[in-house]
Structures are given as structure tokens and as C-alpha cells.
């Protein structure tokens with residue numbers, strides 16, 4: 223059967239908040255836009271976001287975008303690019319009002335304004351009050367946002383390919399991106415989508431780390447396998463700052479489901495086995511609302527020093543029971559459900575056992591504040607790849623630098639999803655025709671799919687997948703050293719060799735999820751190597767990257783972004799953009815909370 227083809231102005235890979243916000247911008251501008259998602263759009267991981275989205279609306283405390291910018295630069299441990307951070311913080315209020323008009327049912331204050339709660343890393347020093355910057359729809363904010371955006375896209379007539387798996391980007395000889403080869407999961411047939419522009423919005427890669435062991439868990443959906451990042455790598459594009467992976471301080475111990483930072487924002491706090499509020503020792507001012515890297519390391523240290531709770535002293539407790547039943551019911555109904563379902567406890571009357579859990583990737587596809595994918599060209603300035611864009615968790619703009627603040631990712635995906643949409647509209651005005659696609663430009667993508675038609679005995683996907691996760695957690699976790707990561711790289715090289723021997727037991731076509739899992743595992747392998755290589759190279763501690771052998775931040779040598787290229791596992795570096803757009807730069811200072 224010949225390969226089916228479809229043509230669109232614009233192709234968007236991913237139907238999370240980033241993909242849907244971009245699609246809406248394009249559909250409203252009357253571009254023909256296709257959105258491809260490997261799951262039904264409203265099952266994208268954005269749906270799981272709990273706590274909220276940051277914007278300096280000043281509904282609860284004094285606030286403005288400049289303070290938000292300062293907190294974000296400080297939170298990033300000065301690795302964030304300040305032009306992009308300024309752009310995002312300035313855009314935030316309008317983005318939230320826009321959501322409200324799309325139908326997001328934000329929680330309300332008595333006076334009818336949007337409810338805002340304090341979150342980690344938000345400054346405290348304005349008149350001594352804690353800033354309350356995180357706009358929330360109870361603790362189901364992502365759910366509300368994703369459903370509203372999906373409905374708006376249906377109204378605007380965006381074309382959806384639900385349950386289609388993107389395999390690879392298609393590039394011509396000049397490096398222009400012409401669309402993507404995708405797989406119809408239901409029929410098992412490939413489909414070629416040709417487009418004048420392609421936006422990668424495929425989300426994060428939390429599945430690098432294990433689920434369901436006592437001490438190693440992640441909060442991410444099973445679909446978060448970094449597919450778009452790996453597609454970029456195979457197209458010769460590097461990944462930026464992959465050594466920075468965020469561990470969220472409060473996953474349910476031994477299980478990993480997230481308990482939102484909003485629980486601490488509402489007044490919850492952590493205690494150790496002695497009943498002590500230990501965060502007072504690590505972050506005397508911000509205490510439980512210090513940034514996530516700081517709180518996660520503090521919990522890990524308490525446990526390592528023997529002050530963990532429970533028979534195995536392997537977790538700490540998060541108390542919200544003192545807040546009263548009414549606050550828990552009104553502001554934290556989702557985490558109450560989660561605790562009842564998975565722990566059989568009611569957090570309104572009992573503390574929650576928690577432990578840090580793998581949560582968010584700060585690194586990703588290098589992009590700028592217009593959503594364009596940018597790559598270094600010789601010694602000159604970086605250049606945008608024609609027709610290719612990236613937004614959301616898979617992109618590295620870089621807003622979050624070495625550590626993301628809670629509530630800033632929902633903002634990031636919306637601001638830069640929208641910005642990418644606008645940039646694409648401009649590009650489409652100047653590039654009105656599809657470029658010709660030669661058969662040879664399809665070969666690599668087709669081969670990648672056909673490789674899984676080989677049946678027979680061999681290594682198994684699930685075995686390799688759990689070996690990969692074990693290597694990541696034991697060689698690239700919260701605390702890192704040279705020797706351990708060096709061994710980790712060797713272990714990954716061995717896994718790569720074994721990957722060539724993997725075979726599927728089931729070679730049928732119709733809804734063959736084994737084939738999809740195999741393609742996802744290949745993607746995770748490359749991302750694991752990017753993460754480990756960049757982590758081994760960075761000889762300092764900054765944000766989420768904590769080196770036992772290099773405990774200090776080193777601005778004179780390491781205030782720079784890493785770039786990992788798949789070809790020859792090569793690493794390069796590029797400078798941080800320290801100049802904002804209109805205000806003065808925030809120079810690096812010691813980071814204390």
C-alpha cells in the first residue's frame with residue numbers, strides 16, 4: 223500500500239497546554255492546522271497540573287511582573303535567559319485573563335477576583351508579606367486549562383489526529399523541516415503529514431526515572447517519554463541543559479503521586495521523626511516555601527542523617543491537618559482524593575508521608591522567546607532552523623535555568639505556545655507553498671518504523687526499560703559524583719548495544735502498544751545519555767544539579783548552557799543571555815531563601 227499523505231499549513235506535535243495554545247492562535251488566524259497526539263488530547267500531562275499558574279495580578283498581595291522576574295532569575299540559579307524571563311513575566315497577567323475568558327473556572331476571592339496562593343520561591347520581602355502569585359482553580363488548575371483550550375480549539379476548527387504517534391521529523395537536504403512521519407496507532411499504518419511549519423510540543427521525559435519503588439518514583443504520566451526531544455536529536459539538533467532535572471519535594475512516599483506545593487502554600491509544613499519543622503534550619507526565611515531544589519535536598523539530608531519517619535525511616539511528613547477541614551475541602555480537594563485513594567488516609571486529620579520524586583525537565587530543545595528552534599552555526603550567533611518551532615516542557619527557552627519555580631511551567635507553555643503561534647503566522651505569510659519532498663528524505667523515518675517488524679527472540683523492551691531507569695536513578699539522582707556518573711555513562715553505552723538486539727513478541731499491526739513502547743524506549747535511551755553526559759561534564763552545583771564533589775556554584779567557569787549532540791555524544795556550551803529587554807540585568811548573587 224502506498225504511503226498516505228496529508229497537507230497542512232502548520233503541524234503541531236502534542237496536544238498539551240503548549241500545543242493547544244499555539245494551535246488556537248493559528249486556527250483563529252485561519253491557518254490550516256493539524257494537532258497530533260499519541261493520546262486523546264485531554265489526557266496530556268497538563269491535565270495533571272494541580273497548584274496553579276503564576277502571574278503578578280496582585281489580587282492577594284502587593285506584586286508586579288518585575289518581582290516575578292527577579293524571583294524567576296533567582297530561582298533559576300542565574301542560568302535562565304533574562305530576555306525570555308522578562309518577556310514571560312510581562313505577558314503573564316494577560317495570559318491568565320485570556321484563560322478566564324476561554325472559560326477556565328478559577329477559584330475566587332470574596333471580592334470576586336481570581337484566587338492566588340503563595341508558592342515556593344516567591345519573594346517575601348515586600349513589606350514582610352509573602353507574595354501570593356499562583357492563580358488556582360482549586361488544586362485542579364491544569365485540568366481546567368487543558369479542557370478549556372481543547373474546547374476552544376474545537377470551536378476554531380483545529381484538525382486533530384488523536385492517538386497518532388509521531389515517529390520522526392522529515393528534513394530536506396538544506397535542513398528545512400517539511401513535516402513528520404506519524405503512526406496511526408489504531409491501524410498500525412504510517413501517515414505522512416506535510417506542513418510548511420512544524421511545532422514540537424511533546425512535553426517532558428519523567429519516565430527516565432522509575433515508578434513504584436520505595437525510594438524512587440516519578441510524578442509523570444506514562445506517556446512522558448521525551449519523544450519530541452529525541453526526534454530533535456536525530457535531526458541533528460542538540461538538547462540544552464539536560465543535566466537539570468527537578469525532583470519535587472512532596473511525592474507520596476513509595477508511590478510518587480504529586481502532592482502540590484499548594485499544600486504548603488496554604489500553610490502546610492514538613493516535619494521529621496522528631497516532630498521538628500526542619501526547613502527552618504535550611505531556609506530560615508522562606509522555610510517550607512523555599513525553591514524545590516532546596517526543599518528536596520533538605521528532605522534527602524534529613525533522611526540520610528537518620529531523622530526519617532516510619533519503620534524504615536525513609537520519608538518525612540507533610541502536615542495540613544492543622545488547616546481545618548474546610549480549607550482542605552475547598553482549596554485541596556484533589557490531593558485529598560489522592561490521599562484517600564492511594565494511602566487510605568484523610569489529610570484533613572492525618573499527616574501525609576512524602577519523599578522527593580522525579581518531576582520536571584528544565585532542559586530541552588534550544589529555542590528563543592519566539593518559539594523558534596535555534597542552533598549554533600560555527601563561531602557566529604545561533605540561527606533559527608527554517609520551519610521548526612518548539613514550546614512547552616520539551617523546549618528550553620531558557621526560562622527555568624537550573625531550577626524551575628512552581629507555577630511557572632503552566633505559564634511558560636501558554637506564553638511561548640502563543641508566541642510560537644504568532645511567529646508561525648508571520649512565517650506562513652512569507653512561505654506560501656509546500657516545499658517539494660524527495661523520497662530519500664523519508665528513508666530514515668521509515669526505517670525507524672520498519673525496524674520493529676523484525677520478529678523473533680531477543681532482548682525485551684520491558685527488561686531494558688527497567689534497566690534504563692535503574693541506571694538513571696542510581697547514577698544520576700539528587701546527589702551526583704564524577705565516579706558514579708562515569709560508571710553510569712558506561713552502563714548506558716552497554717544498554718545502547720543491547721537495544722539493537724531487542725525484538726517484539728507481537729508483530730501484529732492493529733493497536734500494537736508494544737511497538738509504541740519500543741519506539742518510546744529508543745527515545746528515552748538518547749535522552750538518558752544527554753542527561754548523564756551533561757551532568758558529568760558540569761563540575762559545579764547549581765539549582766537542581768548537586769555535585770557532592772563540587773558543592774559550590776562556579777560562575778566564573780560555569781555560567782553557561784550545555785548543548786548535547788547525538789552525533790559522537792558531543793558536548794558544546796553557549797553563553798547565558800544575561801541582558802533583559804528593557805530593565806537592568808540581575809547579576810548573580812549567593813542564593814539564599
Ligand SMILES: Cc1cc2nc3c(=O)[nH]c(=O)nc-3n(C[C@H](O)[C@H](O)[C@H](O)COP(=O)(O)OP(=O)(O)OC[C@H]3O[C@@H](n4cnc5c(N)ncnc54)[C@H](O)[C@@H]3O)c2cc1C
Nearest residue numbers: 236237238239240260268271273274388425614615631632
Ligand atoms: C503531576 C504534575 C503536576 C504539575 N503541576 C504543575 C502546576 O501546578 N503548575 C505548573 O506550572 N506546572 C505544573 N506541572 C508541570 C506542567 O504541568 C507541565 O510541565 C506542562 O503541563 C507540560 O505541558 P506541555 O504542553 O509541554 O506537554 P504535555 O501536557 O505533557 O503534553 C504533551 C503532548 O505531546 C503528545 N506527545 C508526546 N509524544 C508524542 C508522540 N511521539 N507522538 C504524538 N504525540 C506525542 C502527548 O500526547 C501530549 O498531547 C506539573 C506536572 C506534573 C507531572
